[in-house]
Amino acid sequence: MSIPEDSKYAKSHEYVHFDEKEGVGTIGITDYAQKELGDVVFVELPQVGTQLEAGDELGSIESVKAVSELFAPVSGEVVEVNEALTEKPELVNTDPYGDGWMIKMRVSDPTEMDELLMNAEEYEEYIQTEAGH
Amino acid sequence: MSLPDPLTSQHRFIPNASEDVREMLDVVGVASIDRLFDTIPDAVKLDRLLDVPGPWSEIESRRWFRGLAAKNMTAADHTSFLGGGAYMHYQPACIDQLLLRAEFLTAYTPYQPEVSQGTLQSIFEYQTHQCLLTGLDVANASLYDGSTALCEAVLLAERMHKNKTKVIIAKSVHPHYRDTVRTYVQNLGLEIVEIGWAADGRVDLNELRGACEGAFAIAVQSPNFFGAIEDYEAIADATVGLTRIAVVAEATSFGILAPPGPHGFDICVGEGQAWGIPPQFGGPYVGFMVVRDALKRHMPGRLVGETVDVDGRRAYVLTLATREQHIRRGKATSNICTNEALIALAANIYLSLMGKEGLREVAVQSLQKANYLRGKLGEIEGVELPFAAPVYNEFVVRTPFLAREILADLEHEKILGGIPLDEFYDGFNNDFLVAVTELHTQEQLDKFAVAVRAAIARERR
Numbered sequence: 001m002s003i004p005e006d007s008k009y010a011k012s013h014e015y016v017h018f019d020e021k022e023g024v025g026t027i028g029i030t031d032y033a034q035k036e037l038g039d040v041v042f043v044e045l046p047q048v049g050t051q052l053e054a055g056d057e058l059g060s061i062e063s064v065k066a067v068s069e070l071f072a073p074v075s076g077e078v079v080e081v082n083e084a085l086t087e088k089p090e091l092v093n094t095d096p097y098g099d100g101w102m103i104k105m106r107v108s109d110p111t112e113m114d115e116l117l118m119n120a121e122e123y124e125e126y127i128q129t130e131a132g133h
Numbered sequence: 134m135s136l137p138d139p140l141t142s143q144h145r146f147i148p149n150a151s152e153d154v155r156e157m158l159d160v161v162g163v164a165s166i167d168r169l170f171d172t173i174p175d176a177v178k179l180d181r182l183l184d185v186p187g188p189w190s191e192i193e194s195r196r197w198f199r200g201l202a203a204k205n206m207t208a209a210d211h212t213s214f215l216g217g218g219a220y221m222h223y224q225p226a227c228i229d230q231l232l233l234r235a236e237f238l239t240a241y242t243p244y245q246p247e248v249s250q251g252t253l254q255s256i257f258e259y260q261t262h263q264c265l266l267t268g269l270d271v272a273n274a275s276l277y278d279g280s281t282a283l284c285e286a287v288l289l290a291e292r293m294h295k296n297k298t299k300v301i302i303a304k305s306v307h308p309h310y311r312d313t314v315r316t317y318v319q320n321l322g323l324e325i326v327e328i329g330w331a332a333d334g335r336v337d338l339n340e341l342r343g344a345c346e347g348a349f350a351i352a353v354q355s356p357n358f359f360g361a362i363e364d365y366e367a368i369a370d371a372t373v374g375l376t377r378i379a380v381v382a383e384a385t386s387f388g389i390l391a392p393p394g395p396h397g398f399d400i401c402v403g404e405g406q407a408w409g410i411p412p413q414f415g416g417p418y419v420g421f422m423v424v425r426d427a428l429k430r431h432m433p434g435r436l437v438g439e440t441v442d443v444d445g446r447r448a449y450v451l452t453l454a455t456r457e458q459h460i461r462r463g464k465a466t467s468n469i470c471t472n473e474a475l476i477a478l479a480a481n482i483y484l485s486l487m488g489k490e491g492l493r494e495v496a497v498q499s500l501q502k503a504n505y506l507r508g509k510l511g512e513i514e515g516v517e518l519p520f521a522a523p524v525y526n527e528f529v530v531r532t533p534f535l536a537r538e539i540l541a542d543l544e545h546e547k548i549l550g551g552i553p554l555d556e557f558y559d560g561f562n563n564d565f566l567v568a569v570t571e572l573h574t575q576e577q578l579d580k581f582a583v584a585v586r587a588a589i590a591r592e593r594r
Contacts, residue, residue, distance in 0.1 A: 042430060060464075062430075067455040069464070 002031045004097055008113055009123035010073035015097065018113055024079060025113075028101040029061065029070070029092065032127050037063040040092040045081045045102055052076065054116055058103065061092070070102065074112040080104040206549070208412070212577045213549040216527045216568020217358070218279065218307050218382045218404060219412035222495060223572055228409045228482045232475060242474040244435070246450045253449035256437040256474065259481040263423045266387040266484075267379075267401040268394025270426040274435035274472035275419050275480075279382055279404025280313035282420030285433045285467060286402045287314055287350060289424070290376035291323065292431045292466065294349035299324045301348050301375070303336050305357035307382050308557040334361035334520025334529070342371045354380035355390070358557070359520050360503075360527035360566070362390060369397025376400065384408050384421075384480075385570075386525045388496025399425045409483025410476055419476035430456060433467030498571035499526035502578060506569055509582040515589045519564065527568040529554065530585075534592040536565040542588040548581060 007015045013033035016025040034040065042062040052058055052072035059070045081103050085091060091100040107113070118126060149157075154166070163169060170178070189197065208221055215221075232238060236251060243249040256274045263272035276282040287300050300318075302311055304327045315325060326344050331337045336353055345351075351372045355363035369377060379393035381403035393401045405419040406412065424432050430453065438452030458465040487495065503526040510516050510530055517531040532539055536553040543550035551568070554561035569578070 044430070062455050067461055067464075 001035070002097065003120045003124055005120045007097070008073070008117035008119060009126075010071065010117055011126065012071045012073075014071060014073045016073050016107075016113065016117065017097070017101075018107065018110070020110070023106055023110070025074060025076070025105050025107045026101050027058075027073060027103050027105060028096055030123070031096050034093050034096045034100075037061065037068065038065045039063055040089045043085045043089050043092060043102065045085070046078050048078055048081060050078045052078065052105070054112055072105070073117055074105070074107050075109055076105040076107040078103050079106050206544070208549065211544075211547045211549045212573070212581065214551050214567045214569065214573075214581065215412075215549050216383070217552045217566055218309065218406075219418075220383055220385070220407045220526075220568060220570055221412050221572060222385060222407055222409070222499075222570050224409045224411060225483065225486055227486070228479050231482055232479055237475060237478055242471065244451050246448060250449060252474065253437050253451070255478050255481055256435075256472070257439060257449050258485065259477045260437060262481065262484040263421050266392060267423040268392035268396075269398075269401055269423040270394075271429040271432065271436070272421065272423040273432055274437055275405070275474070275477040276402075276422055276434055276469060277473055278416060278418040278420045279307070279380070279402070279406075280310040280420075281317075282402035282404075282422050283310045283352060283378070283380055284314050284317040285420075285422060285469065286378045286400045287318065287323070287352065288321075288467065289400065289428065289431050289433065290350035290378060293376055293428065297347060297349035298322055299326055299348040301326050301328055301341065301344050301351045301372075303328055303330070303341075303351075303353045303357065304558075305330050305334070305336065305359055305361070306352060306354040306380055307358050310354075310380065310382075330357075330359070330361075330520075332520075333522040334359045335363050335522045336368060338367060338371050341368065345372055345375060348375055350376040350378055352378040352380055354382060355393075356383055356386055356525040356527060358382075358566075359529050360524040360568075361520055361522035362525060365391065365393055365396035365398060378402060383525060383527065385492065385495050385499060388492035388494075389500060390496075390525060394423075394425075399428060405476070405480045408480040409486075410479050417473060417476050419473040419480055421480075429453065431466055432456065434469045435472045495571050496525075499569060502526075502571070502573050502575075503528065503567075503569035505575070506567070506573075506578045506581065509578065510567075510585060513582065513586045513589065515593075516585065526570060527566060529564050530567055531564045532585075532589055532592075534563060534589065536561075536563055538592060539585070539588045540565060542591060543581075543584050546580075546584045548584055550581070550585070 007017045009015050009030065013030050014027055015030050016027050018025045040061060040063050044059045046058050052075060054072055054075045056072045057069050058072045061068050061070055082101050213221060243252060246253060260272040260274065264270060276285055300323060302325055328340045328344055329337050353363050353368055357363060377398040378400045379398040381401060384403060384405050384407040401423045403421055405421050410418060435451060436453050437449055440448055440450055442448040454460055456466045458468055458470045503524060507518060507528050511518050515533050519529055519531050536555065540550045540553060551565035554564040554566060
């Protein structure tokens with residue numbers, strides 16, 4: 001299971017890959033999350049320009065098993081959404097950190113990256129505890 | 134109230150102890166159970182036990198009910214021109230016979246694919262008919278009736294435009310449907326803006342254009358409540374950016390009128406009663422909903438899809454169930470988690486049996502006979518046809534006298550002449566709505582015209 005070192009993670013299993021120079025975070029769901037969900041058949045994403053607070057619902061993801069809500073890991077404005085997921089939602093399964101990204105967000109308060117999110121090591125521990133239940 | 138008070142006495146069939154009832158009332162913060170029914174107007178609340186006579190034997194009960202039934206005026210012993218959302222078309226005898234099959238006539242609709250391929254196939258066929266008739270992409274397994282289908286359409290449209298709260302509904306949409314929408318949305322923070330009609334009876338396009346600012350959807354009915362056929366494309370042109378809902382209350386009109394899908398409409402909802410279901414008071418009827426592909430994940434209700442089983446054979450299953458309450462809980466698109474399966478089956482049998490040609494024949498005959506009668510009535514001195522727009526099988530008639538008086542007069546001739554419009558619209562005291570179907574004979578139409586002429590003459594004296 002892949003947990004890239006260069007990203008941060010939310011307890012709700014979204015990752016943020018933050019480009020500090022641009023101030024833009026790329027957000028998707030983790031490899032662990034896509035495995036748990038199973039085959040993804042539909043992803044509903046917000047419109048460009050939507051303002052989100054950390055913890056707000058940003059959309060939903062539907063797999064053959066269930067529908068889950070997606071939550072904004074940090075606050076900011078949606079600047080781009082991955083249109084490719086409309087036609088190919090399975091990209092979330094095949095390449096969650098690459099072509100299966102969901103939205104790009106201009107992060108309004110970069111300190112949230114450290115305050116609210118886990119690093120790769122912490123996230124790995126977190127999902128092991130969660131899987132133990 | 135002389136019913137047992139659950140706070141002080143134990144009810145035979147409700148196993149809540151008095152303390153439990155007290156605790157539940159405390160949690161929701163009301164003092165008494167009666168307060169839970171505050172939204173029901175006092176005028177319709179019964180403040181005593183039902184006055185039920187008896188006990189009687191079966192024979193006595195039947196005699197009593199037969200006497201009661203004999204007080205009804207029925208379309209069986211009158212010539213009826215009543216319409217307004219319920220239409221008397223021919224119902225082929227095999228519909229009722231097939232509905233009686235125990236596999237279909239169960240207390241609840243089984244949806245499990247392992248045991249219900251027949252039911253699911255019938256629903257799939259019903260949905261296929263809806264798509265073909267409306268020119269839209271995805272139909273659900275049916276809703277309760279035309280009015281609740283419109284409500285669900287408004288809520289669906291609202292989900293597509295999350296920041297807007299205004300919906301436009303033409304006043305010429307069935308008044309009962311508009312009432313039902315008001316009831317549905319009254320606590321949801323939505324604003325309903327009603328727009329009127331132009332001189333010809335169709336939607337007033339200028340008023341419509343002026344109302345569009347800030348609205349998320351427009352709902353029009355065609356043929357509308359006055360029978361006038363709306364111009365879908367003109368309405369679409371006037372409502373750029375809005376989700377457009379077409380309401381069809383006379384479902385046989387699809388046999389001849391242009392479908393809403395290819396003419397700029399996103400959702401078509403309506404009443405399927407005209408498809409082989411008798412116009413019985415209180416239903417059950419069947420509501421239909423068909424939407425563009427892009428809206429399917431926001432659609433309420435059940436949906437049957439076609440797939441293949443492990444051996445590659447054609448099979449039917451409920452699909453897109455992730456929208457629904459049992460999976461999606463509070464985020465479901467609707468709390469509708471059933472359909473009107475038996476009545477949808479009747480509609481499916483009717484449409485399958487009539488086919489393209491049969492449905493067209495029903496529509497052509499209804500249209501021609503209605504327009505024949507409209508012409509005959511128009512020749513009578515004193516009769517006015519207030520709306521000039523083209524009609525399908527229903528139209529408004531105005532005389533110089535109260536519609537209720539004219540209609541009462543026609544009843545003496547064993548004619549149910551129509552629906553007085555004063556109940557629904559101010560200033561329409563002299564107007565009534567006349568519906569004609571393929572069942573009317575030329576003799577009946579001619580006799581109706583003669584009777585209307587005579588009624589006006591009698592009023593003049």
